[in-house]
């Protein structure tokens with residue numbers, strides 16, 4: 612088994628495959644390395660070839676950043692489905708859903724930077740928001756996972772806030788959020804109520820037809836506690852997303868309007884729209900019990916108390 616290349620490895624591999632190819636002046640291999648987490652050497656070689664073909668099909672004489680970006684998006688999420696005819700109402704729902712993810716992700720301090728937001732359907736998704744890590748991370752903090760939960764719920768929350776009538780579209784976000792919250796409780800020991808215990812026996816070897824199965828090895832009482840802690844994490848993230856979107860409603864509107872108009876918004880356009888929004892410090896969103904499961908308690912100045920040392 613060979614590990615997938617890290618950021619530096621991807622940068623070096625891209626450099627090798629770039630040799631002898633007519634790259635445009637705007638190509639930034641560092642950005643491309645950052646955009647391709649999880650790609651293997653073979654994926655990166657393919658990416659260069661696909662981009663060359665794409666550029667040729669557009670009768671361009673160089674491979675530019677747009678061609679590279681499009682190839683990456685295709686590999687990661689499938690081809691664009693521009694032909695899909697969407698009603699104005701549906702488009703608006705999608706624009707607010709994606710705007711909600713992006714805005715919540717942008718102001719929270721521990722999420723990855725938002726790279727691109729789009730309401731052009733791609734693969735199974737009607738719209739998508741892409742956040743990219745700026746460096747390789749091999750583990751994640753509790754505060755990052757909490758912020759990620761809020762960002763995942765940001766789409767649904769925007770739908771609720773703006774239209775008051777949520778859609779089925781957030782299913783995948785809700786599934787991911789629930790998985791993260793449950794893992795925080797039962798695998799990562801990140802709540803005080805349960806503490807650092809592994810709950811549930813994972814079936815060791817993936818068996819035919821019953822891989823990924825879990826066997827319960829704890830009491831009904833603990834099961835109820837786990838459910839309550841998962842619910843708390845999700846509810847807190849939902850509250851935080853709602854608070855952020857309410858506070859920055861005019862920015863949400865601007866982002867949604869821009870998406871309706873241009874359909875895909877990249878980093879530089881996002882920074883223009885977001886302007887100088889302050890980093891969200893969670894003031895006013897604490898659950899007030901200081902148990903360490905929800906928001907950290909706030910100090911007298913409304914600033915966050917430091918994370919308790921463990």
Ligand code: NHX
Pocket residue numbers: 704705708709712735736737738739740766778779780781782783784
């Ligand atoms: C449907 N699709 O199923 C339609 C066609 C809420 C604006 N009736 O959360 O596209 O509703 O932020 C992997 C990836 C299900 C698995 C995407 C499983 C999408 C995607 C349903 C945006 N973006 N939902 C999102 C979306 C949908 C779905 C998926 C998946 C929407 C949402 C799909």
Ligand code: ZN
Pocket residue numbers: 708712766767781784
């Ligand atoms: Zn979503």
